Amino acid sequence: MxxxxxxxxxxxxxxxxxxxxxxxxxxxxxxxxxxxxxxxxxxxxxxxxxxxxxxxxxxxxxxxxxxxxxxxxxxxxxxxxxxxxxxxxxxxxxxxxxxxxxxxxxxxxxxxxxxxxxxxxxxxxxxxxxxxxxxxxxxxxxxxxxxxxxxxxxxxxxxxxxxxxxxxxxxxxxxxxxxxxxxxxxxxxxxxxxxxxxxxxxxxxxxxxxxxxxxxxxxxxxxxxxxxxxxxxxxxxxxxxxxxxxxxxxxxxxxxxxxxxxxxxxxxxxxxxxxxxxxxxxxxxxxxxxxxxxxxxxxxxxxxxxxxxxxxxxxxxxxxxxxxxxxxxxxxxxxxxxxxxxxxxxxxxxxxxxxxxxxxxxxxxxxxxPQEILVDRLVRQKKPWAVAAVASLLAACALNFGFHWQAYNAAQNPAFDDGLSKISAVQSRSSSFTSSDSTMMTEKENLEQIGRYVVGNEENRRLWPELMKAITAALPVDPDVPPGQVSKKPIEERPDLQITSIESQYFPDLSLWYTDAVKQKYSATLENRKAILLRLEEGEEASPAIDEEIAKEEREAAADGAPQPAATDGEEIEAEPSSEDAALTAAEAEADVELDESEVDPEDELAGPTAEESGWIVQLTGLHFHNSRSARENAGAQYVRNTLIDQLDRGSVELINEDNEPEIVTMKELGISHPIIAVDTVPREVQIDNPKWEPQTLGSEAMGEGGYGMYPGGGNMRNANGTDAEDQEPPKIRVKVYRFKVQFCWRETPLSKREEMRREAELAAAEEAEANGDFAEVEMEN
Structure with a gap:
């Protein structure tokens, strides 16, 4: 058609x-x-x-x-x-x-x-x-x-x-x-x-x-x-x-x-x-x-x-x-x-x-x-409408003038002239007061703007350090290891994420970043949030711990020099999730979790930022070795979701408030939202340097004529601390590494804005509590 x-x-x-x-x-x-x-x-x-x-x-x-x-x-x-x-x-x-x-x-x-x-x-x-x-x-x-x-x-x-x-x-x-x-x-x-x-x-x-x-x-x-x-x-x-x-x-x-x-x-x-x-x-x-x-x-x-x-x-x-x-x-x-x-x-x-x-x-x-032909045509087409409009306007003006003249002639009375002059004087005085008030209000607004500019510069200097501190707080740590010391656990059992780079890009229109692909990845974050909340209700941890029995078997196998048992197909899927569907295995099995009144409906969050919103997209590039069989499903991308993504989604960080005292600020209050795994890979087995390895040295007896029953120069090979070469750590160890890129949206939220939002929330909560109390009194009277 x-x-x-x-x-x-x-x-x-x-x-x-x-x-x-x-x-x-x-x-x-x-x-x-x-x-x-x-x-x-x-x-x-x-x-x-x-x-x-x-x-x-x-x-x-x-x-x-x-x-x-x-x-x-x-x-x-x-x-x-x-x-x-x-x-x-x-x-x-x-x-x-x-x-x-x-x-x-x-x-x-x-x-x-x-x-x-x-x-x-x-x-x-x-x-x-x-x-x-x-x-x-x-x-x-x-x-x-x-x-x-x-x-x-x-x-x-x-x-x-x-x-x-x-x-x-x-x-x-x-x-x-x-x-x-x-x-x-x-x-x-x-x-x-x-x-x-x-x-x-x-x-x-x-x-x-x-x-x-x-x-x-x-x-x-x-x-x-x-x-x-x-x-x-x-x-x-x-x-x-x-x-x-x-x-x-x-x-x-x-x-x-x-x-x-x-x-x-x-x-x-x-x-x-x-x-x-x-x-x-x-x-x-x-x-x-x-x-x-x-x-x-x-x-x-x-x-x-x-x-x-x-x-x-x-x-x-x-x-x-x-x-x-x-x-x-x-x-x-x-x-x-x-x-x-x-x-x-x-x-x-x-x-x-x-x-x-x-x-x-x-x-x-x-x-x-030629443009002159177009202009002539437009003029020719608009000429009847222009004539009609002018005639209508002229008729309306004449009619309006007739009504005004009739009203003026009916209301004209010389006795009103004295009163009208007094009214004009009062009106003139009122106009002077209004003009003076407008001048003073303009000066007040200028002073307020200068104040906001001075305060704003100080607040803006705190924005990026606060963001860096929030990212640091979102990384997993081992509570058993004091700060400044290195864990003695095997590297694949350490609750650790390594961030190699941090990049950012400003978007005047955040909806350009929030595409359908990003929306699908963020739905995985929301599903994982439900699974974590369900585990917390059942008394479990947000990030499941290492299975100590399997970890012990792996350490014993490594100590004996025997190769680690190959994972079955099912185990490999648990240990090495490489897609959004595999990462949501635990989340798909959970029941609906009831939301608190303070929490936002995931459906509203999934809608994402609108075209009128602006902000920064921050990208974290990193890796982790938490990919052994003992980690079970808490490996690969799922480990990132249970730790870094979960903390960026619903975590908090300790910052300094306007009274120079520490306070807890949630990631939402800081302006962080919609964390996703932008680039998801499969854990790969690599060789890395063994920090426990020490190079071999010749024992002192190897330099002489040899010990009892030995040929000259037949001394044992020993390392620097005197242990035999058979007991020495290998120079390289084989681990599985998972590389990822995490992105999240950050809207700059200065300290003054956070305080204002909190005061508004407290006021709204007080009004709601007062309204609920009045409603309860009415019910009791009935």
Missing amino acids: AVGKAVWGIDIGHSAVKALKCRMHEDGFWMVAEAFDFIEYPNPLNQAGAGAEGLIKDALREFLSRNDIRNDKVCISVPGQAGLARFFKAPPVEAKRIADIVKYEAKQQIPFPLEDVIWDYQPMPGSHEEEGISLETEIGIFAMKRDQIFRSLQPYLDTAIDVDAVQLAPICLYNFVANDQLTVNPLKEEYDPANQPPSYVIVSMGTETTDLVITNGFRVWQRSLPIGGNHFTKQLTKELKLTFAKAEHLKRHASEAENAKLVFQAMRPVFNDLVTEIQRSIGFFQTLDRKAKISRIIPIGNGMKLPGLIPYLGKNLGYDVVELEGYQKLTGTDVTSSPTFRENMLSFATCYGLCLQGLNKSALRTSLL
Whole structure:
């Protein structure tokens, strides 16, 4: 089903006027053709004495008599040889400076003063920006002399057809091929200069010239060849001594002629000239872009219906010449199945591209329509409304004045003058008081602002140290190990997380960070919170402790030198979770946990920050070795969730308040929220240096003649502390390491803001308690 406003694409050629009316299908993919028109002139426009202007006006009047174009957009084409197209690659600059660079390039590229031309520009598809900087941006500049534009628009102005866009015919062909023929979508894909898609050559033969367009969807190159359909006709008139009309008829029915061979031999020089021009143009293009790969040639225009021309091009050019049998993305059976449309289908490609531009589906949307025409049209359209508005305003003013004069005349009494003068004096005094009050309030606000600025600087210096202290407080510690000492437990049994780097990035719009992927990862944090709360209700720890029996077996096995038993499939899943689903094994089995009144509903938290919220995204990169079999399910990512993530989610830290006394501040009050594991890996077995290892040394007896019953120099190898080499620790130990990246959202919450939030919470709690007490008294009275 077609929706939206319809667009007419009109192409005025030397032999006919072609028009196509289209709307966009509701799915946004198909273009629905609703009507078309093909009006052939009695004589070609280039024929001597034909009266080109009169023939065009008559054709447009006939078009208007057949079709209703009211409320429809109209886009027209102008010949490519009358315009100018230049392309240049802009340097990496801010996007807002592109316009200045284009204006400078236009002065260099256009060989006329800019006030004498109509020009427009557009970045080519495939360009991209990074942080507001335009990279690899190729820009096309399109221009045409002002007098030629008005000469092309004059037939439309004479027939009262309002034109909405003017486009060069080669650019219309590019829009048609980019939308209908190419396998890539230049509007949705990025351009890779090192790996270009194949290029298509569009050869559009007109009456006097042939437009040649080469494009891969992201780049376009066009040239006008001085050979057209009339050159074949003129060759026949010259070789066979025929009139122009008879030669034109013979050209169109060459295969049906009595001596077809003679006809084709007469036209062979033009065939050869056309092939030579195309080969020269393609060769020149390949010298400009050596990485371009031409895959096929698409012939366009009624001139290509000359019998034998398309096979001749395919044979002599060496490329695959594809003859169009229909438009791939154009539907509307009333048009596409019409015999007239199918017979002249090759000549509607330009109209197809114009309709795409009018429907805002084209790759290039520049327009050479003069601005003065648009202004005149807007003024003409708004003039009736302006006259009506002025008349209505005048009538309203007159009516209002009549009412006011009547009221004034009825209320006018000289006895009131003394009272009114006293009222004016009081009003003047009141105004002076109001002005003085406003001045003092302004001074007060300035002083308050200065105070906030002074206090704010002190508070802002505390923000990042407080954040670092909160991160440190969120890391797990061994309560049995005093501060400053190293645990003697095996490294895989230590409750330890190592943070290797801390990075941060400011987001003016936090919703850009909170994507669907982040939302899914945060849902894992909420599920793990439920599981932890359930364990705490059952008297268990938030982070399950090491299984001492398994740990003892592992230590004994390591002491005996025996390899540790390989984990079964089930054990490996518990010890090495590598995905969100595996990490939630314990959380999925828990029942619903009732929330306290002070806690936030997880569904509200899962909604995430809105577009109006700003803040920092902090990323912690780290690792841990808590991945042995004795850790069971509390390993890998789950260990990070049970410790660091859980503390960032619902933990607290001791900070200094405004009275310079320590107080407990929750992570929520500090502005920390939505902690997730951004990068989740699988624990990998690695070798690390053994801190207990000491290098071997030779015993003192090894330097002498040897002990009793030993050969000289046969002393034992011993380490630095005198133990035998057999009892020495190995230099390397094998452990499993889990590497992770944790991200969380941090909104800067200064001390004064925290205190204000607490006072508001206490006030709200007191009001709620008072309301609950009044309600209880009413119930008791009842």
